Amino acid sequence: MYLHGTSKINDNGHLEIGGVDVADLAAKFGTPLYIVDEALVRQRAREYVDAFTKTGLKFQVAYASKAFSVKAMCVLAEQENLSLDVVSDGELYTAIQAGFPAERIHFHGNNKTEEEINMALEVGIGCFVVDNFIELHMLDELAAKKNNVVNVLLRITPGVEAHTHDYISTGQQDSKFGFDLGNGSAREAVVQASQLANLKLLGVHSHIGSQIFEVEGFRMAVEKVTQFAVAIRDELGILFSVINVGGGFGIRYVEGDSPLPIAEYVNAIADAIKSNFTAADYAWPEIWVEPGRSMVGDAGTTLYTVGTSKNIPGVRKYLAVDGGMTDNPRPALYQSQYEAVLANRANEEATELVSIAGKCCESGDMLIWDLKLPEAKTGDLLAVFCTGAYNYAMASNYNRIRRPAVVFVKDGQADLVVQRESLDNIVCNDVIPERLQKSSLAK
Incomplete structure (x- = not known):
């Protein structure tokens, strides 16, 4: 047992x-x-924060509230110095009602409504993870009406498939999520975002799947994201200050499941960021991750x-x-x-x-x-x-x-x-x- x-x-x-x-x-x-x-949830949160602290990189560990969203969990996340990602007005409302700091909330989703975006703008969330061109322009227009300039990450699909169930693989090219690297839509999204007065482009977001038991997928994703960042710098003169590598860190459900220690995932990501960006003569970006399942x-x-x-x-x-x-x-x-x-x-x-x-x-x-x-x-x-x-x-x-x-x-x-x-x-x-x-x- x-x-x-x-x-x-x-x-x-x-x-x-x-x-x-x-x-x-x-x-x-x-x-x-x-x-x-509760003690185990807090232990997991501290394992992420401690591991990233030791890397010397700037970072945010954002709890992916879609895994388990109740007010008490939002309070716990705030106490453990986590950020929070939400994917709906319901998750956002839960966080705000719990008193979670809005500036540490990131808003995800492939079909955010005007109502949801306005709600997020009104409470002053820290970042929108933009998923498509329609949202990009709708967000700029709605922010303009409120005289706001909002932080954004562009969600990209890096073409990396993690070893996971087909229904929960999200980093491959054929996905409902994000701007594709391979067909040029990610580059075009950067171009358009940089021209919109009410958006501040921080960088990109990449998520390659769920219940991942190895680090090679993360290394490959970081390599592709770095190549993209360098191309954008060289072609457009735009620098990314934030790279979000998503979540997907696995847990043990049954005998045979073999997740890695949290620090091993973190160190692999950090090492890949340092080596790839150093080789490109590019300042190390701030790293964001979004553990959900592995936290709770x-x-x-x-x-x-x-x-x-x-x-x-x-x-x-x-x-x-x-x-x-x-x-x-x-x-x-x-x-x-x-x-x-x-x-x-x-x-x-x-x-x-x-x-x-x-x-x-x-x-x-x-x-x-x-x-x-x-x-x-x-x-x-x-x-x-x-x-x-x-x-x-x-x-x-x-x-x-x-x-x-x-x-x-x-x-x-x-x-x-x-x-x-x-x-x-x-x-x-x-x-x-x-x-x-x-x-x-x-x-």
Whole structure:
């Protein structure tokens, strides 16, 4: 059994996280329940900041809030001296409501609306990561109306494909994101941005994928970005002061996953920047990165209660829990794999192979296909590890199932940071038009 962060098995044979017995968490907050190991999140944040500090480069570590965006997480990020990237008005609003400094917010997205851009301008965010020509000119026009000059990075696709799932590869040429280096659109974007009075071009942004376990892709991306920066300097006399190499740093979900230490990713990026830019007689730019999954992924655990089971002799035994694809759609979307334990019987020998099914009315609602457990009973607690990233963030109300609560645990204390949805929450935005009212139908 591989345990992350502060997780351990206590004297009662129960899983304990942050000094709190998860059986106590289930009794107090109910299940399904997202549990976040706060100490581990802070540790990961400090690993990034410390590693970059040692490189001697100027830097910003921006937490990618799309991985897990709640007000408490924004507060934690601010306390750990992180910047923040957002991709919607909802993520931006969450950050502002949490009191996160607007000047440390970067706004991403391939289809920002006028409303979103105006909101970001009004609060004074630090940088827009511009994704296309339409946005480039819309941002300039909207900034002009407010007499603002705004910082921008241009998102470019460097033509580097990381070793990852097709759905989460974003650095290759055939992508919905960014200006392509190969066909000249990136160069043209620099030309146009430099001519727009209300934009200040800081540099470029490059993101090559997610769940990356090696550094060669980052080295190649830095090399291509450097070549582009040098060409722009030599042809147009424009210098980049910021290079954002994105995120994508992998974590361990299951046995066989082999992420590198955070410092190894950071050092590889820093060394590539120094060597390439020094060779080009180009001042070292400030480096920005955007870790999301690697900041919160292995700090999250989802706790379920076991319900029914179905045994098909010679085929499979299904064990159903009180959540599923509504709180974790990743297995259905990406065929993602997870490890889990019976949290209230964690010391017992695993004697049978089961498949963990969710409760949605959907055959594809499967969390784990093959998992060895002690013989589970109704009412047992199942803890699924590494659910801190893209689980709460992607949760839905399919089948009108309520989304779970979220708790932060640290030093024996558990704090609710997101309340469990109520049945009233489920229907609070529903409207029955007058013509469908019973009194109207009677007429």
